[in-house]
Amino acid sequence: MFAWIGRRVVHHPWLTILVWIVGAVTVASLAPSLDTTQDQADFLPPAYxxxxxxxxxxxxxPSDSDPAAILVFKRADGGKLTAADQKQITSMVDDLDANDYGDVKQIVTGPEQVAPDGTIMLANVVPTSDSDSVIFGETMADSVRDLRADSAELLADSDLQMGVTGDAASSLDELEATGDVDQMIMLATLGLIVVLLLAIFRSPIIAILPIASIVVAMVASTGLIGWASDRFDLQVDTSIQQLLIIVLFGVGADYFLFLMFRFRERLRAGSEPKQAMIEAVARVGEAITSAAAVVIIAFMALALSTLGQLQAWGPALAIAVGVTLAAGLTLVPAVVSLLGTKVFWPSRSWQRVPKERVAGRLGALVARRPKGVAAVAGLMMAVLAMLSAGFVAEFDQSDSGPQDTESAKALDDLESGFAAGRTRxxxxxxxxxxxxxxxxxxxxxxxxxxxxxxxxxxxxxxxxxxxxxxxxxxxxxxxxxxxxxxxxxxxxxxxxxxxxxxxxxxxxxxxGLTSVLVDIEDAVNVDYRVVFPVAAVCILVVLALMLRSVVAPWYLMASVALGFLASLGSTVFVFQELKGESGLLFSLPLMMYLFVVAIGTDYNILMVARLREEARQGYEPRAAASLAVRHTAPTIAAAGLILAGTFGVLLLAENVTLQQMGFGISIGILIVAFVMAMFLTPALTALVGHKAWWPGHQDRGPQREPAPESTYVGAR
Structure with a gap:
């Protein structure tokens, strides 16, 4: 089937490109807008x-609403507010309330807003609506900025100080302190893709090509997700845009690398450019499709979640992966078939067979000592996995952002005079x-x-x-x-x-917020018991169908589970033990499941697909493992670095939650790429031998050739 797809695309490249461009523009222009929410209560089922x-x-x-922001007044000397101070504050609040501040309905205060110890006085900024689109919207953010500026003028030459805290103010301060996370992720991802592809292929065309194809896929995906959200009434939160960027560019870059490495390999084997691309699609198409199927199934398993947020994430991300797969099998081959070997310009390295010294030595090591390699890799991951038992779910994110902002300081002042729960x-x-x-x-x-x-x-x-x-x-x-x-x-x-x-x-x-968090905690615990097992069973079935085996999928799934626990354990150790955090973001295991287990399994599939291919060429298990590592390790290394680096950029954010997410997922990708896929999987397959492919006997090719001695010593 994949050879047929390759022939159709390579022989009709302009038609393929036209269909993609017209289709993406049409879908994007006709699709409904993708509405998002930040209200966590929107994601809970009605039974809670x-x-x-x-x-x-x-x-x-219907007219009741919590304040979008709170003005916190105090004396500059920290003393009690006098009657004159309280009168001046009331007058200032009246002056501010007389102004027009966009989504602000009114600003109110009163004697009941004075702290019991008399040091603090509050004023509530009441929004026009309780909708989070108002509280966290741009108009409210502008209102908070204007409030701060106007109050500074009113406070000039007085003994009073004022700070603005609350949801709207905290959201504004965090945005201004950390910058646009979406833009940061996008630029970092683009930079990593360009730099790594330039380093690998030494060609600006190859560095730009995946970005162009992924942009087309992103346009189409966003439109399709908008339609799906509108049709099935899915509640999509604001983080979906960040997830889409990472998934599309991470998965898209992976599939592009899988294809281009194989295309270059077929060129070096003597095939003409168009035929080389057909052969590349034919040989790597099943591995890419199987990898995408695993990711799609893992994401779709989230539809079983009790949380509307995760129910929406699943289909949205599954659509993105499906579109990216289609682009990888059709759009990219069409463009490359038009360029031919010019795609590598100005480098001529594609004409030379590399010595592959590092990959060759690694492959030889796996072939010579599979027991030792499997033991070391497995033990290392097991030790890290044991640390995951110390995971503590943390729901309090009030201290996750920068602590030197006005909203954070004003919140400290508020809590010095009132109960901490006053804000919500x-x-x-x-x-x-x-x-x-x-x-x-x-x-x-x-x-x-x-x-x-x-x-x-x-x-x-x-x-x-x-x-x-x-x-x-x-x-x-x-x-x-x-x-x-x-x-x-x-x-x-x-x-x-x-x-x-x-x-x-x-x-x-x-x-209220605390009750919502209690219900979310209960719902997440239910999801752990439902989503993970269902996804594991479905992935197991995909692996069995792809490999035509009932043996290999079991140890592959076991290694993936070990990689996930090792990733979580590493994050627990760094943040809870070394940095002394009280816990980790409660949804971090689910996030790591999405990217470490689902996307990280791509590398396992790529490696095991090459293992099967080498075995079918007639090589014995150890020789097949050596050759698979030699040929596949560079691809996995490049793809793993791009995806891990994409998440790693979140470590630059001042928000602790983003730092935890960035570290947890990036270290997870590195573990599954550089430990599990490169060493543990080929070593286990070499040890299991021919039984790994039972009962399909996928290692029984039409002709069995003796393995060259050089396979075991790392020479080409």
């Missing part, structure tokens, strides 16, 4: 308590079962019981809906809303008291 609370709030209290109060929503009126006395009793809960700092008076069927109480926790202590309180005593004290004939739920 925080979602039920949000539904009552939206229905019965916990909502208690009560709804009568039959739509009738609630008993106000019973709701008041609930508030009193909540105030007695250890860890609750303040409970606001109950707000009753206009029809009397619902009530809302705002609870300020002593601890920060994202902290482990706050989550434990909400999961335990707070929810217990709310449920037990609900008025007769009503239901009561705990909502």
């Amino acid at each position: 308590e925080s979602v039920k609370a949000a539904e009552i709030a939206d229905t019965s209290f 109060p916990t909502d208690i929503l009560v709804k009568s079962d039959d739509g009738g009126s609630l008993d106000p006395a019973s709701v008041e009793t609930m508030g009193q019981r909540l105030a007695e809960v250890d860890g609750v700092g303040d409970v606001s008076p109950a707000e009753i809906s206009p029809d009397g069927s619902a009530a809302h109480l705002s609870v300020v926790l002593d601890d920060a809303p994202e902290s482990g202590a706050a989550r434990d309180l909400v999961r335990g005593d707070l929810r217990d008291v709310v449920h037990d004290s609900a008025p007769d004939g009503s239901e009561a739920y705990v909502g």
